[in-house]
Amino acid sequence: MRKTAALMTAVFGLALALGPVALADSGDDLQAIKKAVKDNPRYEPGTEVRWFKVLVTDAKTNKDKVRITLPIVLVETFVKCADGKRVRINDGGCDIDLRALLAELKKNGPMALIEVCEDDEVVKVWLE
Numbered sequence: 001m002r003k004t005a006a007l008m009t010a011v012f013g014l015a016l017a018l019g020p021v022a023l024a025d026s027g028d029d030l031q032a033i034k035k036a037v038k039d040n041p042r043y044e045p046g047t048e049v050r051w052f053k054v055l056v057t058d059a060k061t062n063k064d065k066v067r068i069t070l071p072i073v074l075v076e077t078f079v080k081c082a083d084g085k086r087v088r089i090n091d092g093g094c095d096i097d098l099r100a101l102l103a104e105l106k107k108n109g110p111m112a113l114i115e116v117c118e119d120d121e122v123v124k125v126w127l128e
Helices: 002-017 028-038 072-080 098-107
Strands: 051-058 064-071 086-089 094-097 111-118 121-127
Touching (some): 051 072, 072 098
Antiparallel strands (some): 051 064, 051 121, 086 094
């Protein structure tokens, strides 16, 4: 599970940091993401996203193993480095426009992005 948590964190960080390196031109993936976040149960109109958070918890002891809190402004700065380019994942099978993705997520307000429960650890990623 530690490998899974580290891999997820590394992949997201690399996607943000290396966005300018990867190019693509498909809008279909953004539409799928928009549809997935449209029914956000925690959405409150006017609520602004301030934080990007990652938490890895030991499932047996319920103690935090890793806690990452980044200001959303810092995440936006990483995305600006992408300079409008897209991140290509899986040899072109998935292309992501990071600016559009972050804008859509922020527009939907605070929400859970992913929760993975595996063996002895739980990994949660959310916007707050």
